Amino acid sequence: EVQLVESGGGLVQPGRPLRLSCTASGFSFDYYGMHWVRQAPGKGLEWVSVISWNSGSVVYADSVRGRFTISRDNAKNSLYLQMNSLRPEDTAFYYCVKDRGMGTAMAGLTYWGQGTLVTVSS
């Protein structure tokens, strides 16, 4: 059974950093591209970032480029999102998501974690 478990969310002050982690199991983690998708409470889905199977390619949404860094450790079946210079508008549930493909497009987001809530507030 595929499982994606996010952690690291919580309350953080504006301007401070936070690092999210996602532990994957039940599939060959190192074969697939992985995404972060966020959803502000009561709002729609917003794509954040993607990393290819071998970390050779990463892409970011304009809203987070230069502040967020996606990375992965295939040996640990883990995906990360380092978030710096956080803003109140970054408040959202952050989902770790497995793609159908290996690269950095959206071939179909097959499995989603349960999400971790990040709240940016003073």
Place this chain on the structure above:
Amino acid sequence: QSVLTQPPSVSAAPGQKVTISCSGSSSNIGNNYVSWYQQLPGTAPKLLIYDNNKRPSGIPDRFSGSESGTSATLGITGLQTGDEADYYCGTWDSSLNAGVFGGGTKLTVL
């Protein structure tokens, strides 16, 4: 404002059919595959359709997808109360070099 445009809400009676549209442009739907997601209240989204019209295993054939030009459509037949959810279309945008979603459509089964 979302890159992909969906109606905010649709409704239909149990047993009936409903369609949800997703409108984009040549840089997204026109040149990349569309996928559809169902988000039941309080849960994470789930993949319903990928590559415009393919269903993952376990998704009933009541759900179907189609694409024409720069628009895509999700169809649901034999509506059940358990289908009440938010539905999102998504794809890659080659000009933005980014993933994009529609704003979501809330389905009510009356």
